[in-house]
Structures are given as C-alpha cells and as structure tokens.
Amino acid sequence: MFTQIITRGRFCAPLTAVVLFLALFAPAHAQSTTTLQGRVVDPKGAAVPGVKVTARSHATGVERVAQTDSGGSFQIASLPAGLYRLEVRSTGFQTQVIERLSLEVGRTVTQDFRLSLGDISQEVSVISGGNLIERASISVGQVIDQRTVQEIPLNGRYFLDLGLLVPGSVTPPQSWSAAIPVRGVGSFAFNTAGAREEAVNYMINGISLNHPGFSSINFQPSISSVQEFKVDTSTFSAEYGQNSGAVVNIATRSGANKFHGELFEFLRNDALDARNFFEFNSSEPPPFKRNMFGGNFGGPLVKNRTICGMTVDCRTSTRGAASS
Amino acid sequence: MSDFDTRRRFVLNAIYELPIRGNRFVEGWQLAAIVQSQSGNPVNIVTNINDVNGVTNTLRPDVTGPINIIGEVDRWFDPSVFTAVARFGSLGRNVVIGPRFDNVDFSITKNTKIGERARAQFRAEFFDLFNHANLGQPGNIIGTPAFGRISTTRFPTGESGSSRQVQFAMKLMF
DSSP: OOOOEEEEEEEOSTTTOOOOOOOTTSOOOSSSSEEEEEEEEOTTSOBOTTOEEEEEETTTOOEEEEEOOTTSEEEEEEEOSEEEEEEEEOTTBOEEEEEEEEEOTTOEEEOOEEOOBSOTTOEEEOOOOOOOSOTTOOOEEEEEOHHHHHHSOOTTOOGGGGGGGSTTEEOOOSSSSTTSOBTTTBOSOOEETTOOGGGEEEEETTEEOBOTTTOSBSSOOOGGGEEEEEEEEESOOTTOOSOSSEEEEEEEOOOOSSOEEEEEEEEEETTSOOOOTTOOSOSSOOOEEEEEEEEEEEEEEETTTEEEEEEEEEEEEEEEEOOO | OOTTOOSOEEEEEEEEEOOOOSSTTTSOEEEEEEEEEEOOOEEOOEEOOOTTTSOTTOBOOEEOSOOOBOOOSSOSBOGGGEEOOSSOOSOOTTOEEOOOEEEEEEEEEEEEEETTTEEEEEEEEEETTTOOOOBOOOBOEETSTTBTOOOSBSSTTTOTTTSOEEEEEEEEEO
16 A cells, blocks of 8 residues: 545535526527528529528427518528428418428528429428538537537546547647646636637637636536537637637527436546556555536426526545655 | 647547447447547756846756657656756757657447437446556756656646546436
C-alpha cells in the first residue's frame, strides 16, 4: 500500500441540476433555434405568391404558418429544433406534404417546392432530399446531433468534451487555461478554429451561457438535458455578436405531447482502471468511486398548449489522491 | 506561435449499430468510438534569471547548437544547447515541440426492448482503450532538475488520455 491523502467530494444536485420548464406559448428565444425557408413555383417554374406553408412539430404539435411573397419565397424563423411536418397549400394546385423534415439547431434549412396543377384537396407526399449543404448561409460549422450527444462515450459526461468532435477543435496543451479538463468539473472552454478559449460564445436556448468574468462556459449543461448543439467556427452570421472565436448553440430537450423520460446511472471505480504511467509507488490506481445518476422527464400539462420538461443530474465521487 | 498551436489533428467519432436481427436478447448491440490523434504543442524554454526584468521564468536563454528532440520521458530534448544568460537570449518563443496526443474512447451498448415503448440500455465504456499514456510537457526552466524531463501525464487531474478507465452505465428510457 502506498501513502495517500484521501480527498472527498460528495455533492448532489447543485453541480448540474437543471430544471427547465418550457412553456410553448412563450416567445421563441433568439438564436438556438432553426430557420426554414424556400421558394414555391408552379410546373413552369414561375413563382407562386400567396401559398400557405405550414410547419407542424411532431413532438409538440406547435404550428407556424407563412405565406409566400410575390417572389414565391417564404421564411419561418425561430422554430425550435426538431422533426416537422410541412404542408404547402394553394388553390388550383395539389397540396404537397413532407411528413418528416428534420430541422437542426442553428441552421437555416432551404426547402423548395414545385407544385402540380390539381385540386387543393388532393394531397401529394413529397420526400425531402435532405439538406446536407446549407445553401442559405456561409457559416462554417457542424451540428452534433442528439444520438451523438447521448450515446458517444464521455468520461464524466462533460458537455464540452463534445466540442472536441468538431473539425477545427483541438485537445488543449498542458498549460493552465480554462480548456484544461479538471477532475470533477471537466473543462470550462475549448479551443476551436485557432481561437483562444475565452473567445467562444455559448448559448443555451438563445440565452448566454458565458461567464461574465472569464468568458468561459458558466456551467456544463447536463448531457441528459441537451437535445443537440451546433458549433459555428468561422464566418458566422452578424446576428451573433459578443465573441470572435466560435458560436455554440445548444438546444435543450423539451417535453412533447407524449410522456417521455429516462433514468440513468453511470458507475466508474478503480476496479478496472489502469494505474497512471507516473505512479511509481503502486501497481494499483488510487481508490476511486464515482456515481452519476439522474433522469429526464417531459410531457404535456395541457396537450398542444403547455408542455414541461425537466432534468436532474447528480453525482457523488470519492477519490484517493496518489502520492506521486 | 501560440501555446495551443497544433499542426495536425485527426478526430473521428462513430456510432455503429450491429446488423443482427433476432429476439430482444440478440439484437440491439451498438459500438461507438472517439478516435483522436494530434501533434504536439510548443514548449517555451525560459531561465529563472530575474535581473533583467524582475520576473522569473520569463527570460529566454541563448541557443548554442541545433535543437535535438530525443523524445524520451527523462530527456525529451537535449538540454545542453541552452545557456542561461542575464539578457534577452537568442532562442525564440515556443520553438521546441512537446509530446503528441493519441486517445481512443470506445463503448459497447446493448439496447433491450421492454414492451412497446420502453427500453433498457446497458453500456460499458472504455476510456483510453489501449492504455496509452499521453505525456505532459517537459520541464521548461533551465537549471531546474525537471528541465527537459516529463513528470506527469498530459491531464493528470482531468484523467483524459492518462490511463485506461472503465465506466458502466444503465439507462431506462420511455
């Protein structure tokens, strides 16, 4: 046995207990949303004005309607990210429907329609060709989708570790900076696109998450509460002020018309860990035990009107510091 | 050159659902990984002489020969070519490059359906799967015993990429 100092950290809830209530009739927040736009033309390619375009969220049933202008263009801004059903209706033309269109956070999705002559009561199902290229903006960035956020292995479940998956981000050097991961709390910033770690603008549902003094992230949002996020690394839109480096747009999970939830427990201890390379006094790693547990729950209070969601994330850990 | 200058970096993350179909015990296996590999960051070599500007560990030394990176833990570079002088030395800032960073995080997930809507998920996650020790920066102050030597892993307290660590998880989703 080697000599050791036992440091004990035992805290529950306050680290990342996030309780988020989302009322749908509240105005949608600034930028951690998505924009849908496009142009509607007739079979000859001429613009069709006055077409009603309806986007309806699969999860919450929230509906937004736009009409095409004289150039046939429409735009629906500030939509919460998620899966939508699009319907395009105009007299003299068949109604076109896209059943499932994924609108990701921080993006401007362009979806054009070419209408066919016919009766408005005839419904035609249209398959969206996907939106791999963002035609409507020049910003360089990447969306980390919900599956990656929830299922990629993360030691300590620190949200910012996901920032290293984006092209342009680098694992920080070993000198003091807010980007260095710290035991129990993770890192407070990350270096991306050659920018300093304090140059990143973090937004959660459009609200600034930057520390007012250090400009690092204020807290790591619980992985369980994050739906998806986008990192814009360069040439991002002028709507994002404040920071020169990169923009991180985080959309949290919201409730839906159906009840959804999860319970989780993550366990890590020293039983299967390897010792540190520079631990010369023992063949074993120092004693360690960490439990991370919590849950996420969302559902309707009043269907199609009021929806709530919440996340609780707790952790307890005990660790013996190595003597070396 | 900035302290976090990184000349080359590769990162890959993937989630792969194994194409096995069958009953609920056979199907639902999934693999996920993050693979990172990047080149080293610069080390700024300084002296502890403070006669010139009144601050220790800021003045750079003279360099008297070609800088040789040996790449060993006890001798990352050849320290004999640096000479501490009581003036601004001839060595540039951030000239020597430190160790690289390579790390593989890997997980195996089993999803099991419970009824129509619910599923249970069991995960085994292996951080630094190959137990590759990512070294920290070598000592950068001339005249100290640690000069040119590496004495910690890159993130000794953050644990990322220091040694293999294993985590298990259970999730219940509906």
